[in-house]
Amino acid sequence: MELSIDRLTKHYGRKIAVDRVSxxxxxxxxxxxxxxxxxxxxxxxxxxxxxxxxxxxxRLDGKEIAAMGEDYRDVLGxxxxxxxxxxxxxxxxxxxxxxxxxxxxxxxxxxxxxxLLGMLDLSAVADKKIKTFSGGMKQRVGIAQALLNxxxxxILDEPTSGxxxxxxxxxxxxxxxxxxxxxxxxxxxxxxxxEAIADVVLVMNAGRFIMQGTVSELAEQVRGKVWELTVxxxxxxxxxxxxxxxxxRHEGEQVVLRIISDEKPSDEAVPCEPIxxxxxxxxxxxxxx
Amino acid sequence: xxxxxxxxxxxxxxxxxxLCVLLCxxxxxxxxxxxxxxxxxxxSEGEDTTxxxxxxxxxxxVIRDWQEQFSQFGDTWTDETFQKIVAxxxxxxxxxxxxxxxxxxxxxxxxxxxxxxxxxxxxASQTYQPLIHYVDTEKLTDFYGKRQWYLDFNLEVARQGxxxxxxxxxxxxxxxxxxxxPWKYEWTQGWNHLLTIALPNISARIAPFLAIALGFIFxxxxxxxxxxxxxxxxxxxxxxxxxKVLSGLAFAVEMFVLIAGGTxxxxxxxxxxxxxxxxxxxxxxIAVAPWNMLKAExxxxxxxxxxxxxxxxxxxxxxxxxxxxxxxxxxSLSITYVPNLLGRYLPLWAQEASxxxxxxxxPTDIFRTNVFHVLGKGIWSPYMLITVPFVIGxxxxxxxxxxxxxxxxx
Numbered sequence: 145m146e147l148s149i150d151r152l153t154k155h156y157g158r159k160i161a162v163d164r165v166s167x168x169x170x171x172x173x174x175x176x177x178x179x180x181x182x183x184x185x186x187x188x189x190x191x192x193x194x195x196x197x198x199x200x201x202x203r204l205d206g207k208e209i210a211a212m213g214e215d216y217r218d219v220l221g222x223x224x225x226x227x228x229x230x231x232x233x234x235x236x237x238x239x240x241x242x243x244x245x246x247x248x249x250x251x252x253x254x255x256x257x258x259x260l261l262g263m264l265d266l267s268a269v270a271d272k273k274i275k276t277f278s279g280g281m282k283q284r285v286g287i288a289q290a291l292l293n294x295x296x297x298x299i300l301d302e303p304t305s306g307x308x309x310x311x312x313x314x315x316x317x318x319x320x321x322x323x324x325x326x327x328x329x330x331x332x333x334x335x336x337x338x339e340a341i342a343d344v345v346l347v348m349n350a351g352r353f354i355m356q357g358t359v360s361e362l363a364e365q366v367r368g369k370v371w372e373l374t375v376x377x378x379x380x381x382x383x384x385x386x387x388x389x390x391x392x393r394h395e396g397e398q399v400v401l402r403i404i405s406d407e408k409p410s411d412e413a414v415p416c417e418p419i420x421x422x423x424x425x426x427x428x429x430x431x432x433x
Numbered sequence: 434x435x436x437x438x439x440x441x442x443x444x445x446x447x448x449x450x451x452l453c454v455l456l457c458x459x460x461x462x463x464x465x466x467x468x469x470x471x472x473x474x475x476x477s478e479g480e481d482t483t484x485x486x487x488x489x490x491x492x493x494x495v496i497r498d499w500q501e502q503f504s505q506f507g508d509t510w511t512d513e514t515f516q517k518i519v520a521x522x523x524x525x526x527x528x529x530x531x532x533x534x535x536x537x538x539x540x541x542x543x544x545x546x547x548x549x550x551x552x553x554x555x556x557a558s559q560t561y562q563p564l565i566h567y568v569d570t571e572k573l574t575d576f577y578g579k580r581q582w583y584l585d586f587n588l589e590v591a592r593q594g595x596x597x598x599x600x601x602x603x604x605x606x607x608x609x610x611x612x613x614x615p616w617k618y619e620w621t622q623g624w625n626h627l628l629t630i631a632l633p634n635i636s637a638r639i640a641p642f643l644a645i646a647l648g649f650i651f652x653x654x655x656x657x658x659x660x661x662x663x664x665x666x667x668x669x670x671x672x673x674x675x676x677k678v679l680s681g682l683a684f685a686v687e688m689f690v691l692i693a694g695g696t697x698x699x700x701x702x703x704x705x706x707x708x709x710x711x712x713x714x715x716x717x718x719i720a721v722a723p724w725n726m727l728k729a730e731x732x733x734x735x736x737x738x739x740x741x742x743x744x745x746x747x748x749x750x751x752x753x754x755x756x757x758x759x760x761x762x763x764x765s766l767s768i769t770y771v772p773n774l775l776g777r778y779l780p781l782w783a784q785e786a787s788x789x790x791x792x793x794x795x796p797t798d799i800f801r802t803n804v805f806h807v808l809g810k811g812i813w814s815p816y817m818l819i820t821v822p823f824v825i826g827x828x829x830x831x832x833x834x835x836x837x838x839x840x841x842x843x
Contacts, residue, residue, distance in 0.1 A: 189841070192665045196840040210840065214667050222665040228658030232446055241443070244436050245666035245673060289662070 145205060145296060146170055147191070147327050152200035154186050154351075161186040163351035164200065173323045175338030176331035177424060178348035184331040185225050187348070188301050191329065192222045204297065218247065221295030225302050225331075227286035231275035235266055235285050238274060239292065246293040253292070260288040263318060279306035287315065291322070298322070300330040304337050316341045339420040347427060354427060362423040370422045371403045371413035383409070390425050436668060441680040450646045454688060457642035462695030465634055470496070470703040474626055475536060495536065496623060496704050503538055503620035510616040510715075516570040518542050523566065530566070538621050539565060541715060548718060549579040577614050584609060584719045588802060601804040601811040608813070611723035612712055621715040623704035624726045628716060629797055631696055632733040636740055636792040637769070639692055643741065644765035646688070647681050647748045648758070651837050655756035674834040678749055685745035689738050697734075717800035722815075729799055732815070736796035739823035743791030744768060746826025746833070753836030769793055791822035 147169040154162040162183045178184050189195035191202055193209045193216060202209045209216045229238055236257055243253035261267045264284040269277065274285060283306045290298060300319075304312045319328055320341045332338055338345055339359050347355035347362070355362055370390070375383060380399045383389060387409055391402035402416070403409050404426050444450055469475070476488030477495050506514050506521075522530065522539045530539075543565040546553070553568050588605060591597040597605075651674075654660040663669040709727040714720050724732070744765075751764040772779075772787035779787065785805075788794035796815070803814035 189661065192661075194661050194664045194841055213670075217665055217669065218667045220665055222662065224658070224661040226658045228654075228660070228662060230443065230657070230659070232448070241439055242662070242666060244439050245663060245669050247667040250435065293667070 145325070145327065147297060148203045149191070150201050150203070152187070152190055152202060153198045154183075154190060154195065155198045160351050162190065162197075165351070165353055166200075167346065167353065167356065169327050169329070169344075171323065171325045171327055172343035173319060173328045173330070173341050175342030175345045176329060176348060177333065177335060177338055177345055178331075179333060179428065182348040183351035184348055185301055186351075188222075188299050188329065188331060191297075192220060192299055193217070218293065219296035221290035221293060221298040223286045223290040223300040223303055225305075227283065229274045229282065229285065232273060234271045234273055235261065235277075235288075236270040238285060239289055242289045243292050248293060256292055256294075257288075260291055263291075264288050265314070280308055280311050283307055284311065287318075296326050298326060298328045300328070302332055303330055304332055304334055312337065335421045335424050345420065347424065349428070355423065359420050363418040363420050366404065366418045366423045366426045368415060369404055369406055369426060370416050370418045371405060371409055372416045373401045373403055373410055373413040374398050375401060388425050388429050390422055436672065436676045437679055440673070440676045441683055444646075444650070444680050444684055447646075449649070450684075453642040453646045454691065457639060457688065458691060458695060461635060461638040461692045462699065465631060465638060466696045466699035469626070469631065470699055474630075475623075475703070493703060499536055499622065500620045500704065500707065506618065508618055510576070510618040512574050512576050514618060515542065515545065515576055516573045519546070519565055519568060519573060520570045523570070527566070536622050541621055541625070545576075545718060546573075549576070549583050580714070580718055581609075584721070587719050591802065597802070597804055598811060604811055604813070605721045605802050605804070608723060609721040612714065612721075613723070616712045616714065617708075617710050617725075618715070619708035619711060620704075621708065621711060623700070624708055624711065624730075625716050627700050628713070628726065628729050628733060629800075631700070632693075632730065632737065633795050633797050635692055635696060635737050636795075637773075639688060639737075639741060640744060640769045640792045641766060643685060643688060643744055644748055644762060644768075646684065647745055648752050648762040648765040650677055650681050650749055651753040651833070652756055652758050652761040653752075656758045660756075670838040671834065674753070674837040677837070678830055678833055681745055681749050682742060685741050686738075689741045693734055693737060697730075713800065719802065720800040721802055722799050722813075724799065732799060732819070733796040736815070736819045737792075739819055740792040740794075743822035743824075743826030746829040747791060750829035750833040750836065753833040788818060789821040789825070791826055794818040794822065 149165055149167045149169070151164045151166055152162055153160070153164050165187060176184050176187070186195065190197050193202075196210075204212065204216060204219075230241075233241065239257040239260065240253060243257060248256065258267075261270050264287060266281065266284055266288065269281065274282060277285070283303070287300070287303055290300060303315060307315060316337065319330070322328065323343075330338070330342075342359060344356065345359055345362055346353050355365070373383070374395065375398065377394070377397055377399050380392065380401060383401055383403065384392075388404040389401050390404055393400045402422075403413065404422055471492035472490050473485040473488050475492035475495050477491055479487035479489050481487040506517050518538060519542055522537075522542065543563055546564040546568060550564070550568070550573065553572055554564055555562075555567065588597060588602045592599070592602060649656070654663060663673060666673075706727075710725045713722060713724050713726060713729045722729075747768055748765040752761045755761050755764065768790055769792050772784075772790060772793045776784050776787060796818070798814045798818055801814065804811045805814055805817045806812075807817070
């Protein structure tokens, strides 16, 4: 299975939201990273065939997704960024309704709904109205509906928003387990979410992919540019003004700064192992990111 | 089918929707039906006669009294019947007469006198008195001849005013010639109220509630942010649009059945079906349709039913074209309220055209001699007014489906 994106572009008037983006996605987990307004949601909506591109196309196994219509939607699962639900519906009712829209036969849908409610730790509240749920619970209902039809292409826009750390870990594990022979694309601006599960990371800025590769490949790009420097607490502010500081950790009266810099910032600075966060910050700088 | 059942259930489960149905039922059936029969239309006059809301809550027995009283005049309308009814009125104390007119058939008799026997008016009198108060009943002869004269006169006036052609008049006279004489007669005021007020008012009462219930059927999905999700499901576009349209139509039918059925049930309880075979000319003497009251009732119900379907079609189209609930509601409400509120400021052609909109025109055109001209052919107005709104609504449906199923451009 191959999802190919060919020079996909979206203009809103004069504003270019997505600018000639191309990529070929095969089974695996893809993390779409970028700041707010980078074009992630617009790209995802075009990948879901909700939004008509200004130019370019998306093909699944050689077939244009808009032309595939129902056939494409049959293998698609999508969690929108602003997940809408019917407040008076219970979680089970809502999932059953979406299952019907996905064309899942009633008996299979019942089993799948039950299974997903269990997987997402919602069994106990299956018969409670969604309007009474916390943000994290609602988000889990959203994730469950996306998984209902066991989609070949799963697109999740900010799936971890509203989830507490435990729920985030559970979701990561769920997606890692789910991916297998499927294409999973998840967007986020939380680097650690992507770092934990993405096979390939696509970094977006101003509507374009500016970096793509595995987590280690991207981290490798900043090898030799990540430093740790221990300084007195009162000096920390000056270092932050002059350098991109990825982390700031207190150790007694001292602070340990993780600095991203092409040059060794100080004789006392020691090089350290780069991670995805560093690569991301290297591209955008601490403020922009 | 499962999807339809789910969508239809979902529509009914919305608080806004069932609240609309409940309010519409209270307004139309309880207030406009039961209360009007029992209280402010047929209830006997209370101490304060200036307000119908001061009437007594005794309509049920009052109606029975009137039905019994007017049964004494026989079941056929002849000159003699007319004379007897006028004479009966004149036998009452003049102080009691105003109250009697509103519910007895004397208002009908007074109308016949004013229109058909104007020559009997006492033009020399210094003070105005209704003709029914003093007319010599012996002179009330040739009722059907007088009616024909009055019809001819009105049609000629319309022809001279450019409203009717010779061909139109021939067509209307042909219809008129099919009215059987002598007319069957029973107490008419119940039918009069039903056919000129209770049933025609259903349209105006049902429209805003239908707009609120169906105006959000598509736009509400954008408002609730569920549209992007639905659009990515296998059946979330075209099939869901079909299902939404079908459930919207089913809802419109159910609402109509509830409201119209409630009104008809109130009619059956309060004055039953007696007099169903009387001609509608008792309600308006120059009506040309050779219809009895029952046929007129069925026409008015069908008229409203088709108008409701047409209105539902237009409302769902607006709902699918705009993503904003308020705008969808305003557009839907404007179908009826713009012509009704601004009608008088519109040019004549626009006023006439607006009558074709669903739930704008009135089924009471069956009592009139209006003719619409389409491609040079004259068509009696009720035939146009009953079909065009329905056709408009049906034509809207494919566009409503397309509006929902399309991909977003922005």
